[in-house]
Amino acid sequence: MADSANLPPLRIVGTASCVGGKHPDPPIDKHPLLCWGVSHPVHGSKVFTNDQRASVEDIAIAACETPNLDTLAAKFGTTAEHVRQAIDYALAAKFLG
Amino acid sequence: MDTLTSTANSMLNLIATAAGSTPYMMIYSGTAPSKSGGSYQSATSSGATLLATLPMSNPIGPAASAGVLTLSAITTETGAYTGTPSFFRICTTNTDGTGGANCIAQGTAGVGSGELNFSSQISAGGNVSVTTGMTITNPAAS
Numbered sequence: 228m229a230d231s232a233n234l235p236p237l238r239i240v241g242t243a244s245c246v247g248g249k250h251p252d253p254p255i256d257k258h259p260l261l262c263w264g265v266s267h268p269v270h271g272s273k274v275f276t277n278d279q280r281a282s283v284e285d286i287a288i289a290a291c292e293t294p295n296l297d298t299l300a301a302k303f304g305t306t307a308e309h310v311r312q313a314i315d316y317a318l319a320a321k322f323l324g
Numbered sequence: 325m326d327t328l329t330s331t332a333n334s335m336l337n338l339i340a341t342a343a344g345s346t347p348y349m350m351i352y353s354g355t356a357p358s359k360s361g362g363s364y365q366s367a368t369s370s371g372a373t374l375l376a377t378l379p380m381s382n383p384i385g386p387a388a389s390a391g392v393l394t395l396s397a398i399t400t401e402t403g404a405y406t407g408t409p410s411f412f413r414i415c416t417t418n419t420d421g422t423g424g425a426n427c428i429a430q431g432t433a434g435v436g437s438g439e440l441n442f443s444s445q446i447s448a449g450g451n452v453s454v455t456t457g458m459t460i461t462n463p464a465a466s
Contacts, residue, residue: 237336243455244444
C-alpha cells in the first residue's frame with residue numbers, strides 16, 4: 228500500500244493580447260550591398276550601404292526629391308546598385324510608401 | 325487525493341498572501357527554468373527573455389471560492405521586447421530576484437496555447453493586456 232498521496236496540480240486559465248508596437252525590421256539578407264552600422268545611443272543602429280557612403284534613411288529621403296538612381300549614386304559617392312538596394316529596403320521597411 | 329473545499333480555498337489564499345503587496349506578472353520567452361530543491365531559479369539561468377512586466381492588484385485577487393482564485397485586474401503595460409511568450413511568473417516585485425527568490429508561481433504561456441493564452445506574439449512598445457478573470461483552480465476541492 229502506498230504511504231503517500233498526491234494532490235492534483237493547480238489549473239490556471241487566462242487569456243492575453245498584445246496590440247501595436249514596433250514593426251520588426253525586415254531582414255537585409257536579400258540586400259547584399261547593405262549592412263547594419265553605427266549604434267547611436269539615442270537612435271540605435273541603422274542600415275547603411277556597405278561602402279558606408281550613406282544610410283538607407285538618407286537615401287530614401289533624397290530619393291523623394293531626386294528619383295534617379297545614377298544621380299543619387301553620384302550624390303552619395305556610391306553605385307546605382309547600392310542606391311537601388313537601399314530604396315528597395317526602404318520600401319520593405321516602410322520608410323517609403 | 326482531494327480535500328474539503330474550504331481547505332482548497334485556504335491553499336489558494338496562501339498564493340495570494342505569498343504574492344505580497346506589490347505583485348507583478350512577468351512574461352518571458354524562451355525556456356522556463358525548472359525548480360531546484362523546491363525553489364524557482366532565476367529566469368536568466370535558462371536564457372529566457374523578459375518580454376513584459378505587468379503590475380497586479382493588491383491582493384492579486386479576492387478570497388478563493390469553490391476552489392477557484394480569480395485574479396483581480398492586471399495593469400496593461402507595453403512590451404519591452406518582441407517575442408513569443410512561453411511562460412509567466414508571479415513575483416513579489418518587478419524582478420524575479422537573485423536565484424528567482426521573488427518568484428512565487430510559474431505557468432506556461434503561448435500563442436494559442438498555454439495556461440496564459442496570447443492572441444499574438446508580444447511586440448516591443450505594444451500594449452500587453454491580460455484579460456480580466458484569469459483563474460487559478462485547485463482541483464483538490466472537487
